[in-house]
Amino acid sequence: xxxxxxxxxxxxxxxxxxxxxxxxxxxxxxxxxxxxxxxxxxxxxxxxxxxxxxxxxxxxxxxxxxxxxxxxxxxxxx
Amino acid sequence: xxxxxxxxxxxxxxxxxxxxxxxxxxxxxxxxxxxxxxxxxxxxxxxxxxxxxxxxxxxxxxxxxxxxxxxxxxxxxxxxxxxxxxxxxxxxxxxxxxxxxxxxxxxxxxxxxxxxxxxxxxxxxxxxxxxxxxxxxxxxxxxxxxxxxxxxxxxxxxxxxxxxxxxxxxxxxxxxxxxxx
Amino acid sequence: xxxxxxxxxxxxxxxxxxxxxxxxxxxxxxxxxxxxxxxxxxxxxxxxxxxxxxxxxxxxxxxxxxxxxxxxxxxxxxxxxxxxxxxxxxxxxxxxxxxxxxxxxxxxxxxxxxxxxxxxxxxxxxxxxxxxxxxxxxxxxxxxxxxxxxxxxxxxxxxxxxxxxxxxxxxxxxxxxxxxxxxxxxxxxxxxxxxxxxxxxxxxxxxxxxxxxxxxxxxxxxxxxxxxxxxxxxxxxxxxxxxxxxxxx
Numbered sequence: 001x002x003x004x005x006x007x008x009x010x011x012x013x014x015x016x017x018x019x020x021x022x023x024x025x026x027x028x029x030x031x032x033x034x035x036x037x038x039x040x041x042x043x044x045x046x047x048x049x050x051x052x053x054x055x056x057x058x059x060x061x062x063x064x065x066x067x068x069x070x071x072x073x074x075x076x077x078x
Numbered sequence: 079x080x081x082x083x084x085x086x087x088x089x090x091x092x093x094x095x096x097x098x099x100x101x102x103x104x105x106x107x108x109x110x111x112x113x114x115x116x117x118x119x120x121x122x123x124x125x126x127x128x129x130x131x132x133x134x135x136x137x138x139x140x141x142x143x144x145x146x147x148x149x150x151x152x153x154x155x156x157x158x159x160x161x162x163x164x165x166x167x168x169x170x171x172x173x174x175x176x177x178x179x180x181x182x183x184x185x186x187x188x189x190x191x192x193x194x195x196x197x198x199x200x201x202x203x204x205x206x207x208x209x210x211x212x213x214x215x216x217x218x219x220x221x222x223x224x225x226x227x228x229x230x231x232x233x234x235x236x237x238x239x240x241x242x243x244x245x246x247x248x249x250x251x252x253x254x255x256x257x258x259x
Numbered sequence: 260x261x262x263x264x265x266x267x268x269x270x271x272x273x274x275x276x277x278x279x280x281x282x283x284x285x286x287x288x289x290x291x292x293x294x295x296x297x298x299x300x301x302x303x304x305x306x307x308x309x310x311x312x313x314x315x316x317x318x319x320x321x322x323x324x325x326x327x328x329x330x331x332x333x334x335x336x337x338x339x340x341x342x343x344x345x346x347x348x349x350x351x352x353x354x355x356x357x358x359x360x361x362x363x364x365x366x367x368x369x370x371x372x373x374x375x376x377x378x379x380x381x382x383x384x385x386x387x388x389x390x391x392x393x394x395x396x397x398x399x400x401x402x403x404x405x406x407x408x409x410x411x412x413x414x415x416x417x418x419x420x421x422x423x424x425x426x427x428x429x430x431x432x433x434x435x436x437x438x439x440x441x442x443x444x445x446x447x448x449x450x451x452x453x454x455x456x457x458x459x460x461x462x463x464x465x466x467x468x469x470x471x472x473x474x475x476x477x478x479x480x481x482x483x484x485x486x487x488x489x490x491x492x493x494x495x496x497x498x499x500x501x502x503x504x505x506x507x508x
Binding site: 051055058065066068072076 | 274339342343438441442445446448449452487490491494495498
């Protein structure tokens, strides 16, 4: 019984942790969208900034991956 | 927590206990992975730094120098083509001036011939004109004499017809006087 | 997760693909045991050898297809290192190229059906990231001495803020290897696990067409992610290296 409650809590926690991935999605979309609007204003400068774009996306995405990892840990390791 | 998640038929039969949950957190496999990772990285690094990278770098450098060489050669060819064009232009100009000269000479010769012919023709015309003049003068003089003779004869005849006796001298005098007057 | 589903047709084992098993027999995993990790890392080495050594053996000025790919990879990483770290970073180009080629090949080979993905394991990526972290830190101190600590002292900020910023910079500096490794492992693990979950749904006849379409779409995304994560890992290595070589902001 007690184990069931712990497991239930872990699964609920995993579901909650997955909400963090939505935040990462918003962040990645924000980075890419702002890059695009800037690139359309000044297309000649855009080519030199793709590396920065990818670094920004990677940083934003890493946080989503962290929350995904927390979900996985709750489901499989706790 | 009951994590008997995996089928016994799964390949992990031997270590079902260890691989339960996340295999990534199965610390028993860490030394193995790390060991093989280090071996792999050293192998890749060795292959890359000994063989692959110098070779690719060399090929790229060769290509760069080949491209540069070709570009300079192309530049040289372009220069040569320009020189050839200039020479051609020069030859064209020379040929044109030669042609001009030849045309001028020909024109001068023709002019000379023409002048000579004109002069000759003029002289002939003048000669013939003077000849004609002379003959016309002769004919006119002849005609005048004839007129005088005819007038004297006519006058003598008229005098005779009127019943007079024509004195040839007097008639001639009278006719001359009339002709002059 | 699958415990509750034991009775129904659905059974999800999304993490089974990451299990490290011995290649021969069932013995315990010692540090020297040849495992599927060994197999797939060896395949990566073979792939790199085929591409970069056998593919370029012609040394042709006009490249063959394989040689073009090899030169493309070389030029890609070379330009990245040169752009981010500057000319003096090119000394470390073989090291960075090794990391890039290993991650790319491990990621792409892991996309083959029934394959094992070494880069989805925290142990592997943590070693990669720690190697980068230690190299960069030691290099920073060797090249710049104590001036390397200037990386944490933001001289353009107001004086009162500088200790706070230094603390934040210090923490972020030590979090680097963590995020560096978990980003790669997490991305690879997430994609593969999601594909496996969709594959589990394919057991139900009604939703199997949808699930197969979803697997195809995820597979396409995973191909993109495989490359982008290798690129990101490499470019972050270059950024850290730049910090070590030129610690002044």
